[in-house]
Amino acid sequence: MIVAIMAPRSGKTSGLAIPAILAAPGPVLLTSNKAANDAFTATVDARAEVGTIWTLDPQQIAHHPREMWWDILADARDLAGAKRLAGHFVAASVDESNGSDFWSTAASNTLGALFLAAASHRRPITDVLAWLASPADRTPVDLLTDAGHDAVAAQLQGTVSGATETRDGIYETARQYASCLLDPDVAAWVTPAKDLPEFKPFAFATSRDTLYLLSKDGGGSASAIIAAAADAVMRAAVVVAERSGGRLDPPALCVLDEAANVCKISDLPDLYSHLGSRGVIPMTILQSYRQGQRCWGEAGMDALWSAATVKIIGSGIDDADFADRLSRQVGDHDVQTTSVSTSDGGKSTSVSMRTERILPPDAIRALPKGKALLLATGIRVAMLDLRPWYKEPSAKVVGPASARATKAITERAIAKTHGRDDFGLSA
Ligand SMILES: Nc1ncnc2c1ncn2[C@@H]1O[C@H](COP(=O)(O)OP(=O)(O)OP(=O)(O)O)[C@@H](O)[C@H]1O
Ligand SMILES: [Mg+2]
Known part of the structure; x- marks a missing residue:
């Protein structure tokens, strides 16, 4: 891995x-x-x-x-799968660092419920877009109830019949997350195509x-x-x-x-x-x-x-902390240093050992193009020469x-x- x-x-x-x-x-x-x-x-x-x-x-x-299509709703036929699919749409629009606020969580839940409603009745993803456009449409709630997802249906019903401003805010956020599907040329790739x-x-x-x-x-x-x-x-x-x-x-x-x-x-x-x-x-x-x-x-x-x-x-x-962390993982080695001192009695030489980083952070930051460090389980850190395809036979x-x-x-x-x-x- x-x-x-x-x-x-x-x-x-x-x-x-x-x-x-x-x-x-x-x-x-x-x-x-x-x-x-x-x-x-x-x-x-x-x-x-x-x-x-x-x-x-x-x-x-x-x-x-x-020349192909893929059923994006295939895994959304259970609640976990539908939530995961909604999660992909949220993640593509929101950075983890932005945190998850009320609107994004509510929009993600709504999107998940709509995916589940469509998937459990083998409806295409374009139906989800239609439901997003008209929050008052009861179809998804009915479909969810029909498929035995009563709790999800009740939750969606709660969102739909809540305060109008809140509902519209949630639906608008959900629409933004799913906006790439508005392009029919994009949606076509994930919608069943007979031929x-x-x-x-x-x-x-x-x-x-x-x-x-x-x-x-x-x-x-x-x-x-x-x-x-x-x-x-x-x-x-x-x-x-x-x-x-x-x-x-x-x-x-x-x-x-x-x-x-x-x-x-x-x-x-x-x-x-x-x-x-x-x-x-x-x-x-x-x-x-x-x-x-x-x-x-x-x-x-x-x-x-x-x-x-x-x-x-x-x-x-380019990240000093990361370079330092790597440098520590590469480890230390002992270097022998010789010092010579002169005094009235003549020259004296002393040899001492000093511990030094094998690869200090600045050397990691200056790794030339084509070199890479390899940290693999069970072996010491290795320095690699990459072999780009254009240099191979x-x-x-x-x-x-x-x-x-x-x-x-x-x-x-x-x-x-x-x-x-x-x-x-x-x-
Ligand atoms: N066919 C080639 N012959 C010679 N040099 C090449 C060739 N292809 C790529 N390179 C060199 O390799 C460098 C890196 O290319 P590469 O696309 O692998 O980098 P990358 O890290 O994937 O870049 P990016 O962040 O843009 O995806 C290029 O700047 C170019 O100098
Ligand atoms: Mg690249």
């Missing part, structure tokens, strides 16, 4: 994500906020040779045509397929969908592993590149402890320890950090493949703009 922390442009994708994906023996999941000349283009050809490629590109980062293949997380776990989850970052982006999909895949993989002797063989690799930007799974630290020993290998890639704290809170980031059995720290660590194949895939993205983008008139309307 891997957590990697490296500054922007320091080789996270080229030195960690891409080599790991190219070497993966089983299914692979990648989250990313970039398409051209990044992990998607560098690995898509090689992965297409071993299994099916599933690309979930709701915001058209790679201008990828919609397209459905991505099924359980089948994926035992396949050698690849799931690319692409999204822009920032509020209003589709990152909630990305986080929900990654969460669903990892949880399904654990269930499949438990059913088949405890471990997935070959293991599933889940590369959460730009995790804090596009894949804010709030309980990722807990999830890490479930994934261990199940043959599901998460690789969470962050730009700084702080970025992790902003996303999962201080305690959450500490939990994630301790749950990781393999920690990789690259160049550009296989670059002869991967380089041109990545260039081709990047060119295809550009062509799809151009084709789209040509299909529109000056007003941006489809011809």
Whole structure:
């Protein structure tokens, strides 16, 4: 279970994500906020040779045509699942540091109730949007009662029939959380489509397929969908592993590149402890320890950090406390110092031992690009030379493949703009 922390442009994708994906023996999941000349283009050809490629590109980062759909409500058929799904939408819009106030908690509960109402009757997620738009609509309350979720129905009824200002405030907050689904082009990826293949997380776990989850970052982006999909895949993989002797063989690799930007799974630290020993290998890639704290809170980031059995720290660590902590973990060594003193009686030499940091904090902060510290369970800290894909022999194949895939993205983008008139309307 891997957590990697490296500054922007320091080789996270080229030195960690891409080599790991190219070497993966089983299914692979990648989250990313970039398409051209990044992990998607560098690995898509090689992965297409071993299994099916599933690309979930709701915001058209790679201008990828919609060739699949995924049932975002599949796991929301029980209350816990519906709450988790609502949590992904909240996390994508709110930082852990903003705390959870009345409005966000109430909005999250309401969203969870609406997801449950839709999921338990196999209604599409677009129905949830319609209910959000008209809080007076009694349909979701009736659906919940119908499905035996009386307590949730009563709670939702309480919200709906409460003071108008409060109700409207809660619904407005919930609408903001779910705003990415207002775009029909985004919602289509997670709504049943008869003529397209459905991505099924359980089948994926035992396949050698690849799931690319692409999204822009920032509020209003589709990152909630990305986080929900990654969460669903990892949880399904654990269930499949438990059913088949405890471990997935070959293991599933889940590369959460730009995790804090596009894949804010709030309980990722807990999830890490479930994934261990199940043959599901998460690789969470962050730009700084702080970025992790902003996303999962201080305690959450500490939990994630301790749950990781393999920690990789690259160049550009700009956080003095973190550098000092690492320096202490690397440890001390004894250095021999010789001092010579001269006096009337002649020269005298004395040898003494002094304890010094092996790697002082300033040396950690000055780690050059391409170097990384490895903290793995059971071994002393090691200094690594990263091996970015473009310096490997296989670059002869991967380089041109990545260039081709990047060119295809550009062509799809151009084709789209040509299909529109000056007003941006489809011809
Ligand atoms: N094909 C290539 N050939 C030579 N150098 C490359 C190549 N691809 C990337 N690099 C170098 O590696 C650096 C880091 O690239 P990479 O995208 O892996 O970093 P990153 O840490 O993932 O960045 P970001 O934070 O933007 O995601 C680039 O600035 C570039 O100098
Ligand atoms: Mg990157």
